[in-house]
Amino acid sequence: MPKPPKLKLNCPTCKKTVLASNEDFPFCSDRCRRIDLGKWAMGVYKISSPVLDPEVLETSLEDLHGDNRER
Numbered sequence: 001m002p003k004p005p006k007l008k009l010n011c012p013t014c015k016k017t018v019l020a021s022n023e024d025f026p027f028c029s030d031r032c033r034r035i036d037l038g039k040w041a042m043g044v045y046k047i048s049s050p051v052l053d054p055e056v057l058e059t060s061l062e063d064l065h066g067d068n069r070e071r
């Protein structure tokens with residue numbers, strides 16, 4: 001059986017090299033993943049909600065930061 005090639009990418013947030021075996025791949029850490037997801041989510045909210053409720057935005061940011069729950 002041929003071994004699958006080892007994948008390596010640069011963390012989109014901090015540009016550090018990340019191995020595919022990293023549990024947070026393609027991010028180097030959970031922190032970087034949340035930063036990137038946060039940016040992405042903000043962009044989506046801007047597009048899909050012309051009238052942006054600050055309370056909704058605050059709630060979603062809290063969810064990104066304080067999420068240690070298993071799902």
Ligand SMILES: [Zn+2]
Pocket residue numbers: 011012013014015016027028029032
């Ligand atoms: Zn990173």
